[in-house]
Amino acid sequence: xxxxxxxxxxxxVPEGATVAFNCTxxxxxxxxxxxxxxxxxxxxxxxxxxxxxxxxxxxxxAQLNRASQYISLLIRDSKLSDSxxxxxxxxxxxxxxxxxxxxxxxxxxxx
Amino acid sequence: NAGVxxxxxxxxxxxxxxxxxxxxxxxxxxxxxxxRQDPGMGLRLIHxxxxxxxxxxxxxPNGYNVSRSTTEDFPLRLLSAAPSQTSVYFCASSxxxxxxxNSYEQYFGPGTRLTxx
Numbered sequence: 001x002x003x004x005x006x007x008x009x010x011x012x013v014p015e016g017a018t019v020a021f022n023c024t025x026x027x028x029x030x031x032x033x034x035x036x037x038x039x040x041x042x043x044x045x046x047x048x049x050x051x052x053x054x055x056x057x058x059x060x061x062a063q064l065n066r067a068s069q070y071i072s073l074l075i076r077d078s079k080l081s082d083s084x085x086x087x088x089x090x091x092x093x094x095x096x097x098x099x100x101x102x103x104x105x106x107x108x109x110x111x
Numbered sequence: 112n113a114g115v116x117x118x119x120x121x122x123x124x125x126x127x128x129x130x131x132x133x134x135x136x137x138x139x140x141x142x143x144x145x146x147r148q149d150p151g152m153g154l155r156l157i158h159x160x161x162x163x164x165x166x167x168x169x170x171x172p173n174g175y176n177v178s179r180s181t182t183e184d185f186p187l188r189l190l191s192a193a194p195s196q197t198s199v200y201f202c203a204s205s206x207x208x209x210x211x212x213n214s215y216e217q218y219f220g221p222g223t224r225l226t227x228x
Contacts, residue, residue, distance in 0.1 A: 008151070034216075043201055043219035044154070087153065098144070098169070099217060103153040 001026055006088050006102035013109055017078045021105045023071040023088030032091035033064050035073050037084045038104065044087055047073075078109045112137050117202050117220035124192040124227045132187040132223050134202030142205045143185040144169070144217070145177065147198040154201065160185055192227045199224050 006023045013019050025033075033050040048055065050062040050071055061074040071088055088102035118133045136143065144159035146169075156169030160179040174196060176188040185204075189196060203217040 004153070043221055045219070046216045098156060098159060099154075101146075101153040101155075103151055 002102075003027060003100045004088055004090050004102040006105050008103055008105060010106035010108055013078055013107070015078055015080060015109055015111055017109075018074065018076050019078060019107065020075075021073045021086055021088070021107075023073075023102055025069050025071070025088075025090045025100075027090070027092065027100075028066075028069060030069075030090045030092060033071050034089040034091070034099075035060075035062055035071075036087040036089050036101075038087055039084050044101075047086070075107075078107075080109050080111065083107055083109045114138065115202055115204055115218050115220035117200075117223050119223060120221065121224050122226070124189070124225065126193060126227060128192050130189055130192070132189075132200055132202075132225075134185045134187065134220060135183050136185075136202075136204040136218070137183065138204060138206075138218065139182060140204035140206050140218075141182070142217075143179065144203050145175070145185070145187045146201045146203065147171065147196075148201060148222075149198050157187065157200075189225075194227045197225060197227045 004025050035047040036044040037047045038044040048057050048062050050064045052064050054063045059076045063072045085104040085106050087104045090100045115136045141162045145157040146154040148154045155171045157175050158177040160166045163179050163182050166177050179185050200223045202220040205217040
């Protein structure tokens with residue numbers, strides 16, 4: 001079983017749609033959780049951290065369920081510029097945060 | 112700040128050749144790492160370093176060597192290139208928890224696209 005699993009998609013949605021991505025992780029000792037965004041042929045960049053209490057950044061909402069070892073990302077009012085690959089990322093217990101990546105979910109937002 | 116820089120951007124090697132992928136950061140980050148990205152596999156950790164003189168293996172270290180003689184530089188050496196090493200290689204850096212801030216935000220370089228024929 002992969003340590004971090006995501007539905008690879010692709011998700012094709014119209015502008016303005018709401019889309020949700022899910023991710024599960026296998027190591028119950030994982031400490032930190034993130035969503036990274038990767039544009040085509042570019043490097044990954046941090047989108048947002050994920051906390052147990054849930055957190056929101058504009059149109060993006062991330063949730064963590066430690067009991068189910070499940071992470072989600074909700075994007076509201078999708079824009080064309082949201083088209084990218086979204087990477088679910090988990091970190092262990094060390095202070096230097098070795099990251100484990102899911103394989104990514106591809107999102108395409110069309111007019 | 113230039114952030115994390117990688118050279119070269121593209122490289123083609125023949126099987127058996129060796130080469131070094133360069134990575135440098137100017138943010139005084141203690142932690143640096145190398146990942147490879149293959150279709151459908153996500154990013155996989157090759158080697159990492161928690162400071163100058165300290166390196167350790169990640170998930171897929173075979174065929175690669177690293178060293179960390181300075182805080183700024185973390186080169187990745189391919190000893191004898193194989194077609195299975197065809198991939199996109201990303202270098203990343205971050206601060207440690209003790210340094211404060213969002214210690215787990217890793218900053219990635221633009222990547223090196225390597226083809227081994």
